[in-house]
Amino acid sequence: MDRYERILITGGAGFIGSNLALQLQEMYPDAKIMVLDDFSSANFKNLKKFKGEVLACDVSTDEVFFKAEEFQPELIFHLASITDTTVQDQELMMRKNVDGFKNILDIALEVSATVVYASSASVYGIVKEHIPLKEDREKSPENVYAFSKYIMDNIAEDFSQSTGIxxxxxxxxxxxxxxxxxxxxxxSMIYQLYKQMKEGKNPRVFKWGEQKRDFIYVKDAVEATILSAKAPKSTVYNVGSGEARSFNDVIKILNESLGTNLETEYFDCPYDFYQEYTQADMTKIKNELGFLPKYSLERGIKEYVDILEGRIQYPIGS
Ligand SMILES: NC(=O)c1ccc[n+]([C@@H]2O[C@H](COP(=O)([O-])OP(=O)(O)OC[C@H]3O[C@@H](n4cnc5c(N)ncnc54)[C@H](O)[C@@H]3O)[C@@H](O)[C@H]2O)c1
Structure with missing residues (x-):
């Protein structure tokens, strides 16, 4: 990343945002970093080691203008979003996610800041073929959360073309x-299964556990996010591991990491449409930014379990 002196992170008290805030703080100790979050889905404890300013603010309200503009950020990471994907209130989802994003873009224009924002693989919808998903493939958002991200992608493209930001x-x-x-x-499914197994319960997944997902460890996701500020031009990058791994794989690695031998309970999937497979095509971010994930599923889960079990100290997540 070029040298930035003033960095704003919206949603910075959440999961990815707090990991990002602490990583940026370590990489750029002289930079001023401000977190802006409405704490609707956050944990202040994630920021216990954060040395910068934290402001409570809903990005979809006018309050964001004076709070963020006064800070004069050069770089904005916009992660604030409703992340409960089952929220049905379409107006609420669109107001918070899309209007909030538009406010952030207006601020970026005012202060000439670069923006990196969180989109989601959910924009691709339910894909029947078992193939790596490329950024430019057809989109088919299946719920209003995914739809809000899809519209954010459209707005970002128009906005960057018309403003040069x-x-x-x-x-x-x-x-x-x-x-x-x-x-x-x-x-994540990994955390849900860890919790069940930690309590001595048999891990439960839909029959027969061979559904596959592209799981990416948060440290890799943060590295890709920071690198994305260096993109040669406005665009969207997939951020995954590039591999599709099954729930059975996850359970096997969790059993090894926890030293348990718990048997999996399989049950019928109650949904007509269920995502059976996701895999990111990572060619674009690799070619343009040189990003390569460092954590295999085995390494990521092992480290995560070591942190959850207190065997490794980590500044976030207690
Ligand atoms: N975790 C994933 O696997 C994943 C996958 C795809 C996309 N994303 C996206 O990444 C971003 C971060 O997600 P996360 O997993 O860290 O979830 P999270 O819920 O922990 O983080 C979201 C943060 O945004 C804050 N927030 C919500 N609405 C806000 C508003 N209107 N104004 C200000 N703050 C607000 C919440 O309090 C929370 O701190 C989100 O945009 C999410 O949609 C995450």
Missing amino acids: KVVGVRYFNVYGPGEAHKGKFA
Whole structure:
């Protein structure tokens, strides 16, 4: 990343945002970093080691203008979003996610800041073929959360073309790692299964556990997010591991990491449409920014479990 002196992170008290804030703080100790979050899905404990300013603010309200503009950021990471994907209130989802994003873009224009914002692999919808998903493939958002991200991608493209402000989307796949516990049932499948197994329960997944996901460890997701500020031009990048791994794989690695031998309970999937497979095509971010994930699923889960079990100290997630 070029040298930035003033960095704003919206949603910075959440899971990925807090990991990002602490990583930026370590990389750029002289930079001023401000977190702006409405704390609707956050944990202040994620920022216990953060040395910068934290402001409570809803990005979809006018309050954001004076709070963020006064700070004069040169770089904005916009991660604030409703992340409960089951929220049905379409107006609420669109107001918070899309109007909030538009406010952030207006601020970026005012202060000439670069914007990196969180998109989501959910924009691709339910894909029947088992293939790596490229950024430019057809989109088919299946719920209003995914729809809000899809519209954000459209707005980003128009806005960057008309203003010349650099706006880069990071299309996260399934991110897991320390700092996600506050998300409850929206935390990663890896965390849900860890919790069940930790309590001595048999891990439960839909029959027959061979559904595959692209899981990316939060440290890799943060590295890709920071690198994205360096994108040569406005664009969207997939941010995944590039690999599709099964729930059975996850359970096997968790059993090894926890020293358990718990048997999996399989049950019928109650949904007509269920995502059977996701895999990011990572060619674009690799070619343009040189990003390569460092954590295999084995390495990521092992480190995560070591952190959850207190065997490794980590500043986030207690
Ligand atoms: N975790 C994943 O696997 C994943 C996958 C795809 C996309 N994403 C996206 O990444 C971003 C971060 O997600 P996360 O997993 O860290 O979830 P999170 O819920 O922990 O983080 C979201 C943060 O945004 C804050 N927030 C919500 N609405 C706000 C508003 N109107 N104004 C200000 N703050 C607000 C919340 O309090 C929270 O701190 C989100 O944009 C999410 O949609 C995450």
